[in-house]
Amino acid sequence: MGFFTRKRSAESAKERLQLVLVHDRTDLTPAQLESLKNELLEAISHYIEIDPEAVQIGLERDGRSQKLVADIPLRSVSRHRAG
Amino acid sequence: MTAQVITVTSGKGGVGKTTAVANLATALAADGKKVVCMDGDIGLRNLDVIMGLENRIVYDIVDVIEGRCKLKQAMIRDKHYPDLYLIPAAQTRDKNAVSPSDMTRICNDLRPDADFVIIDSPAGIERGFRNAIAPADRVLVVTNPEVSAVRDADRVVGILEAEEKGSPSLILNRLNPTLVRNNDMLSAEDVLDLLGIQLIGIVPEDESVIIGSNRGAPVVTDAKSRAGQAFRNIAKRLQGQEIPFMDLEQQGGLWGAIQKLTGRK
Ligand SMILES: Nc1ncnc2c1ncn2[C@@H]1O[C@H](COP(=O)(O)OP(=O)(O)O)[C@@H](O)[C@H]1O
């Protein structure tokens, strides 16, 4: 890997800290978050059809508070039938 | 007169708490304030040597708590500033000799006769830390621009919020402007964004800090020291003055700022 493409270490430090802090603050491990996601998706798919591949669920920071942000695209019923 | 009680803490050890307490207390005294600093690190006494007062200790904080001496007798007067005092930690006793209510009581006794009481907290989030924050009106969190120090600082900020101590202010210590410029050190903006608290000062990495501690003379007494200038600025901010932040992160900015501030060149 060449000098010009190497990511400088400050950037790695910041990205890694962003993740670590959000888990520290919520007391939620990445594994727990993963199973939360799976259970959430299962519950939702009892009612509506979703595309599991397109789903994005994660923790985000907002100043000193955390939020669980979910972006769950729904499959269009009409398009699905036509297709 | 009623003193403001300020606790300096960090989570991680070795980030510069004791250095900050010695320097802020000295700078406040140099500005004519009556200051008492207290070493809260029972069993690992250090503030005395950093302030050059180790030979004057007779009584310590545990002697006060256990009634072997009066509070006044445990207050060691500084060599240069007659209105600056140190209450040393006990070196040999067990940590549980001090409780949060002991600290609150001692600070309440000090309040009428001082402008500032500054408490040096031990590292960690255990008993000594709880003791140190109990009487605080204001908390300063010290960190270095490094992943482990920032992570531990975040834990401490979370605990302070949970304890309803209010949002602490950040001292970012040992910032190396060259590394920041090369994107190999977290910048002040990065750390502030991660921690989500307000900044009270950025102190550069500076060898004069080590020279000062060798001599038992905090760097704020060295007019040429960059770190000394940063601590003098923080002391002014603690007194409610608005002092612009030194620009440590731009080429030449640091020296330019220092030269302007110290009137050199
Ligand atoms: N701005 C600085 N530049 C250089 N060295 C520093 C700076 N601040 C602190 N140090 C050094 O770092 C070490 C730890 O500082 P100290 O104040 O004892 O930390 P703490 O009380 O948080 O354990 C000491 O050797 C001190 O001289």
Ligand SMILES: [Mg+2]
């Ligand atoms: Mg210390």
